[in-house]
Amino acid sequence: MSGNIHAPLTSGTATMDPPADQPQLRVASLGKTFSRNRKTVHALQDVSFDVPRGQFLSILGPSGCGKSTLLHIIGGFEQASSGSLLLDGRPVAGPGRDRGMMFQQATLFPWKTIESNVAWPFIVDGHKRGEARERAHELLATVGLSGFERSYPAELSGGMRQRAALARTLGLSPDILLMDEPFGALDAQTRELMQEELTRIWEHSGLTVIFITHDIDEAVFLGDRVLVMGARPGRIIADVDVELGRPRGTTTKKDPQMAEYHSHFWELIRQEAGPQADRNGGSDRS
Amino acid sequence: MTGTALHQPQAVEHRQARQGVAASEWMLERRWPVALAGAVTLLALWQLYGSTVGLPEYILTPVEIARSAAELTASGRLVELASASLRRLVFGFTIGTATGVLLGLLSGVSRKLGDLLDGPVSLTYPIPKITFLPIIAIWLGFSDPARIIVIAAACFFPAYLNAHAATRSVDQSLVWVAMNAGAGKLRTLMQVVLPAALPRTVAGIRQALALAFIFMFATEAIGSGTGTDAGLGGEMFAARTTGEYEVLWAALATVALLGGTVDATFRWLVGKLMIGQELEAGRG
Numbered sequence A: 001m002s003g004n005i006h007a008p009l010t011s012g013t014a015t016m017d018p019p020a021d022q023p024q025l026r027v028a029s030l031g032k033t034f035s036r037n038r039k040t041v042h043a044l045q046d047v048s049f050d051v052p053r054g055q056f057l058s059i060l061g062p063s064g065c066g067k068s069t070l071l072h073i074i075g076g077f078e079q080a081s082s083g084s085l086l087l088d089g090r091p092v093a094g095p096g097r098d099r100g101m102m103f104q105q106a107t108l109f110p111w112k113t114i115e116s117n118v119a120w121p122f123i124v125d126g127h128k129r130g131e132a133r134e135r136a137h138e139l140l141a142t143v144g145l146s147g148f149e150r151s152y153p154a155e156l157s158g159g160m161r162q163r164a165a166l167a168r169t170l171g172l173s174p175d176i177l178l179m180d181e182p183f184g185a186l187d188a189q190t191r192e193l194m195q196e197e198l199t200r201i202w203e204h205s206g207l208t209v210i211f212i213t214h215d216i217d218e219a220v221f222l223g224d225r226v227l228v229m230g231a232r233p234g235r236i237i238a239d240v241d242v243e244l245g246r247p248r249g250t251t252t253k254k255d256p257q258m259a260e261y262h263s264h265f266w267e268l269i270r271q272e273a274g275p276q277a278d279r280n281g282g283s284d285r286s
Numbered sequence B: 001m002t003g004t005a006l007h008q009p010q011a012v013e014h015r016q017a018r019q020g021v022a023a024s025e026w027m028l029e030r031r032w033p034v035a036l037a038g039a040v041t042l043l044a045l046w047q048l049y050g051s052t053v054g055l056p057e058y059i060l061t062p063v064e065i066a067r068s069a070a071e072l073t074a075s076g077r078l079v080e081l082a083s084a085s086l087r088r089l090v091f092g093f094t095i096g097t098a099t100g101v102l103l104g105l106l107s108g109v110s111r112k113l114g115d116l117l118d119g120p121v122s123l124t125y126p127i128p129k130i131t132f133l134p135i136i137a138i139w140l141g142f143s144d145p146a147r148i149i150v151i152a153a154a155c156f157f158p159a160y161l162n163a164h165a166a167t168r169s170v171d172q173s174l175v176w177v178a179m180n181a182g183a184g185k186l187r188t189l190m191q192v193v194l195p196a197a198l199p200r201t202v203a204g205i206r207q208a209l210a211l212a213f214i215f216m217f218a219t220e221a222i223g224s225g226t227g228t229d230a231g232l233g234g235e236m237f238a239a240r241t242t243g244e245y246e247v248l249w250a251a252l253a254t255v256a257l258l259g260g261t262v263d264a265t266f267r268w269l270v271g272k273l274m275i276g277q278e279l280e281a282g283r284g
Helices: A067-075 A114-124 A129-142 A158-170 A188-205 A216-222 A250-254 A256-273 B011-052 B062-074 B077-109 B111-124 B129-140 B144-168 B172-180 B185-221 B228-242 B245-273 B275-280
Strands: A025-036 A039-051 A056-060 A082-087 A099-102 A176-180 A208-213 A225-230 A235-241
Touching (some): A025 A067, A039 A235, A067 A208, A099 A158, A099 B172, A114 A158, A129 A158, A158 A188, A188 A216, A208 A216, A216 A250, A216 A256, A225 A256, B062 B077, B062 B245, B077 B144, B077 B185, B077 B228, B111 B144, B129 B144, B144 B185, B185 B228, B185 B245, B228 B245
Parallel strands (some): A056 A208, A056 A225, A099 A176
Antiparallel strands (some): A025 A039, A025 A082
């Protein structure tokens, strides 16, 4: 495996699990190539990792390392060029409600109110309108958006829109939450608040989360484990367990261990980036 | 899933949201009076110049135009002229725009149909549509059907091109959201792709509406008779030759008034129907 062991950090647990304990998600030798201007771009190469049920997995990497592509493949929106992807032992074929996807932009339907946006997946699922609305209200309360049911997405701030998108995604009752830099477009303060709230929601939920970010502190603060990706070709260069206590909150951010993790990951990324840090491998989307 | 209620969003977020609403209220309350004031000022200056300095005999002042329009309306002539014109406009606009929007949406969704239509559309788009009139007139004469076909042809292009581009440029992730929820192809098309494509499609329809007025006038200018069936355009050209400038100006004012009213109604309707997207575009 691609995990590097660095004291005082230990390598990921997933690969050490006994075979009897099947991982919820198994990504094996995944590869993705695009052809662009007659050139073949390796967006992902030989990416392998397991995700045990209930883990909060952060995937950290520079832009263009293929981390979004990886998430899109897990979500079933894009297809891998090689390798396999097993969800509870079964190969993934297309998108499904078991994997709830959240994007960098809130991607709410601008023509629907917040309530209708959150209720829509329930209606797709065959629920009655009134019932769907009731569920939407509960979910909006969960993310702290009560009172904004009748607002349109354009009337809300970026943070509130992401809350609504989170409510909509939770409404799918997914087993795995796939989050593609969902706080990347928010201002620093809102982003911190959203991180704390996501932690709180997740700690009560038992959900498995795969969280893509290029922000080291975000990856560490949220994750049980951090996969670091390098670009050109996109691949995993480190697999590290984060040994910060739970529940996590404002005090976690002041923990001296945070700084240790930060400099450790920063070193990894710096080495990886090298002199041509900004040439895009061509797969990260926003 | 979780049952814990979370902290309320921060005050900052609330304030930002409220500012958005306040801005849209401000625009609703203050924008149209400003637009009206601009028009009234222009008319007043025109009137003032006409009654103090004086204008050539072929340019009438707003008051004279209004008087002439009132007389012509009372005699029923203006109403007959306008209804002849509007009949052509409505048929031409409806046929051209409906065909354009339908084909545009379909060719946006289906790559095959898009490729198939791309050739004919690229070939015919640059042709000034008014040049169709003499050709069509060979079969149909300078008749209503001939004029309606030309108006429809003119309306087709902005409707088609915008509807096509609108469906092509629908945000991929909106479609993914629908797929994630397990929505089928038809539901995704009807409930996600079409609404997402609506703003640009409607912008195309509005362009078509403006063209419908232009082509209504242009088609009437060529080969019209002298009766009320000439329409507003035909009547204006006839009035020019006979020197009935008050009729000319009354017809012009009627076209302007009709066009302005139709466009304002259209925009109001759009604001009602697409409130969420209008807010997003900052036009709420």
